[in-house]
Amino acid sequence: MPIFETLDDLSNSAADAFCKLATETIEQRGVFRVTLSGGSTPKRLYELLAKKDLPWDKIEFYWGDERNVTADHSDSNYRMVREALLSHLPQESLRAFPVPVDPDNPAASAEAYEKTLRETFAGQDTPTWDLALLGMGDDAHTASLFPETEAINETDRWFVENWVAKMETYRYTLTAPAINSARNKWFLIGGANKRQALASVRSQASDLPVALFPSRLVESPEWFITRDAVFEA
Numbered sequence: 001m002p003i004f005e006t007l008d009d010l011s012n013s014a015a016d017a018f019c020k021l022a023t024e025t026i027e028q029r030g031v032f033r034v035t036l037s038g039g040s041t042p043k044r045l046y047e048l049l050a051k052k053d054l055p056w057d058k059i060e061f062y063w064g065d066e067r068n069v070t071a072d073h074s075d076s077n078y079r080m081v082r083e084a085l086l087s088h089l090p091q092e093s094l095r096a097f098p099v100p101v102d103p104d105n106p107a108a109s110a111e112a113y114e115k116t117l118r119e120t121f122a123g124q125d126t127p128t129w130d131l132a133l134l135g136m137g138d139d140a141h142t143a144s145l146f147p148e149t150e151a152i153n154e155t156d157r158w159f160v161e162n163w164v165a166k167m168e169t170y171r172y173t174l175t176a177p178a179i180n181s182a183r184n185k186w187f188l189i190g191g192a193n194k195r196q197a198l199a200s201v202r203s204q205a206s207d208l209p210v211a212l213f214p215s216r217l218v219e220s221p222e223w224f225i226t227r228d229a230v231f232e233a
């Protein structure tokens with residue numbers, strides 16, 4: 001488990017690893033399909049990727065989770081990725097597939113995205129992402145699979161709306177089977193506010209409600225972690 005001094009170090013390492021994996025995958029399969037995480041942690045990675053020379057017309061971007069807001073809203077995960085990365089890439093070759101959020105109709109929004117994913121991975125039981133980028137909240141949620149919500153038990157659907165009672169809002173999220181099918185699953189975790197949840201996940205021996213989460217849901221993850229998320233200063 002690589003541990004980095006700063007989020008910038010973590011992001012640089014993840015950017016280099018992303019370029020290597022994308023280049024190798026495109027050589028082998030002609031396309032690189034990545035599902036993105038939102039929130040604050042991956043923003044620096046996306047900014048660094050924007051400066052890389054990659055065959056962007058062969059890289060497809062999808063969203064692993066989204067908030068129930070329109071694309072111009074400051075909470076939108078799509079907006080964050082667009083500002084950090086997509087707006088800096090050649091627009092004519094962009095292959096980005098954001099969640100089509102209608103805040104008044106979460107069920108239809110999730111179904112529409114599920115349809116997009118089923119068309120992309122036609123004939124497959126699960127979506128074989130080349131890379132699933134993931135984060136973790138201080139309550140140990142990953143994507144928008146929050147502890148004690150319905151979506152964490154979903155086994156048939158790939159992408160669902162998920163009512164998060166403590167936030168009184170819907171979120172949209174890939175389900176556990178649709179994350180586990182990824183060939184590579186990278187968790188990017190930074191900040192002292194994640195320390196307790198990360199310790200719980202790593203020890204798998206805590207009685208915290210977040211114990212074993214997200215390791216209960218995500219098989220064979222690779223971790224990119226900052227020092228302050230592990231050790232006290």
Ligand SMILES: O=C1O[C@H](COP(=O)(O)O)[C@@H](O)[C@H](O)[C@H]1O
Pocket residue numbers: 037038039040041042065066067077134135136137138141142143144
């Ligand atoms: O709400 C979300 O939270 C997690 C963690 O975000 P961070 O701001 O603590 O980095 C993120 O992975 C997820 O995609 C996002 O929607």
